[in-house]
Amino acid sequence: MTSTTDISADPDAGAEIRRLDRTHVFHSWSAQGHIDPLPVAGGHGSYFWDYDGTRYLDFSSQLVNLNLGHQHPAVVAAIQEQAGKLVTIAPAFANDARSEAARLIAEVAPGDLNSVFFTNGGAEATENAARMARLSTGRHKVMAAYRSYHGSTAGAITMTGDPRRWASEPAMAGVVHYWGPYLYRSPFFATTEEEECERALAHLRDTIMVEGAHTVAAIILEPVVGTNGILVPPENYLAGVRALCDEFGIVMIADEVMAGFGRCGEWFAVDRWNVTPDLITFAKGVNSGYVPLGGVIISDSIAEYFRDRPFPGGLTYSGHPLACASAVASITAFHDERIVENARTLGQDTIGPALRGLAERHPSVGEVRGLGVFWALELVRDRDTREPLVPFNATGDDARPMTEFAAECRKHGLWPFTHFNRTHVVPPCNTSPEEIAEGVEALDAALEVADRYYTGA
Incomplete structure (x- = not known):
């Protein structure tokens, strides 16, 4: 071959x-x-x-x-065209490529996720999503699965559950790990998808209880776990997590850095189960990595929290024009080429x-x-x-x-x-x-x- x-x-x-x-x-x-x-x-x-x-x-x-x-020729051409027009501009300015990329991303996001905070990649996206959850809830704990990867920066590697976090410990305080569903190697001794779902949700509820629901700002999860096994959740698991978050006032963060933008046969993996999180983190497939780009898609309620309160975070290259132009071309190609x-x-x-x-x-x-x-x-x-x-x-x-x-x-x-x-x-x-x-x-x-x-x- x-x-x-x-x-x-x-x-x-x-x-x-x-x-x-x-x-x-x-x-x-x-x-x-x-x-x-x-x-x-x-x-x-x-x-x-x-x-x-x-x-x-x-x-x-x-x-x-x-x-x-x-x-991909359309994405390459868009980068070349943008380079000839305006290579870079600071995040404090408005820019046509940035604005259009944000509009297109919000357009394919579920529910009322209508605002986009741009980062340079997935790790920065999960870092900022956790920060938004903590600030908007006034709580400090973030719950993340053991079989997970959320990036290698200080907070993201702490949220990561797999062994790549070990060398960086101790790091960000307040991260609590839990077991997600994985029927083939069930930590709950389940024998069916239904049992795995029920027991995984019961375990998550119990973990919230013993941690103190009033201290938990967010649950971050990969809707389909990526590097740690391509673990497709049981049919009702994500809806169950959404219900727990609603019950206890916890922000649900879907880490779609790997699973999003077509990878799972949907714009976002959560779409397969008709679940709308409060925040979605993205990167990778948004522009196939042609220029570094990631971000957080933000629900209206969390965006409203920062209407009169400054968001204490930012990046020199947030919404970089070359990256955003490539995202516009990429999303357009997604539509045109189905x-x-x-x-x-x-x-x-x-x-x-x-x-x-x-x-x-x-x-x-x-x-x-x-x-x-x-x-x-x-x-x-x-x-x-x-x-x-x-x-x-x-x-x-x-x-x-x-x-x-x-x-x-x-x-x-x-x-x-x-x-x-x-x-x-x-x-x-x-x-x-x-x-x-x-x-x-x-x-x-x-x-x-x-x-x-x-x-x-």
């Missing part, structure tokens, strides 16, 4: 880029001496390629942000059936779950015991089965997104069924590696 068609190879340039990178670039989430980043020469649509001319089908959407794929509908159909008719077919052929696939272009294969050593293919938060030799699996994917021209014992299938929202079939063929070959570690009957 690896192809060099219409791609010019330049190994010497790639070698020089690699040398400079290793000499001067400090990479995130990495032991610097243990990495060898791939120099990327270009990309188009669902593919990117290196300087040796090797092409990869991008089943990662980079960091699950490239919802329109690489180099991207949301394509993502929904792709999940229902192509990705879901294909991945379930893989599960029938490979014993190492313990569960298939997802929607839209947001899917996961959970890999196991034993289907009966559900022992993960690698341990929780595995590194080094313990992670070898997943490391080998990912290498085999790349050997077959597929760039995967792996995390713990899962491979996530998260291509661009405008990927074609034929490209999905190509990627699934590569997964089929790579899963032979995972099957070698299978110990079950």
Whole structure:
């Protein structure tokens, strides 16, 4: 499946880029001496390629942000046009690109979420959403799930539930973690979706009770958990969280940084369950990350709180014209090219059936779950015991089965997104069924590696 068609190879340039990178670039989430980043020469649509001319089908959407794929011409053109008109302006001024981006975002947001505070990315969005909730309620606690990721800045990493927060503790005070629903590995010993939903909501209510509802400003959650497993909630779970927030005067924050803008086959994942939060955080798919952009979509009631009270927060590049112009072009392309509908159909008719077919052929696939272009294969050593293919938060030799699996994917021209014992299938929202079939063929070959570690009957 690896192809060099219409791609010019330049190994010497790639070698020089690699040398400079290793000499001067400090990479995130990495032991610097243990990495060898791939120099990327270009990309188009669902593919990117290196300087040796090797092409990869991008089943990662980079960091699950490239919802329109690489180099979408309308978005690139909008950035170029805006650069020739007005490159930057301070947030205190009004700007046509910023105003139009805010209007378009509010237009597709649910309910009365009509105002947008722009940030440079998702972490800053969750930071500011928590700040808005605390100020508008006069309370200090924020509840967040253990299986979650909300960003790596000080407050966002504290709200994060997965192990990436450990090295930054202690950090922001007042964060309380709770267990969200995950039927395959239920912390509530549930055996059905209905039981999981009921028990997860009871657990959340009990946590609110023992923390003191009058101290809880917000509950922040990913409507569909992203990096920590593509966990689609039970049918009535989000409505139950909304009801608890209403009962106790708690702000509901939906972190849609990864799940939003078509990824789940809806403009926002909450739309699937007809739930309207008080605040929505976004980034990534709003403009496919072409220029850094994120933000908070704010309900009328919270916006009203700050009508006569200054909001004590801001960013030099809030609503940057280049970023906002790219968002305008992106949202316009979503409408014109029916991207949301394509993502929904792709999940229902192509990705879901294909991945379930893989599960029938490979014993190492313990569960298939997802929607839209947001899917996961959970890999196991034993289907009966559900022992993960690698341990929780595995590194080094313990992670070898997943490391080998990912290498085999790349050997077959597929760039995967792996995390713990899962491979996530998260291509661009405008990927074609034929490209999905190509990627699934590569997964089929790579899963032979995972099957070698299978110990079950």
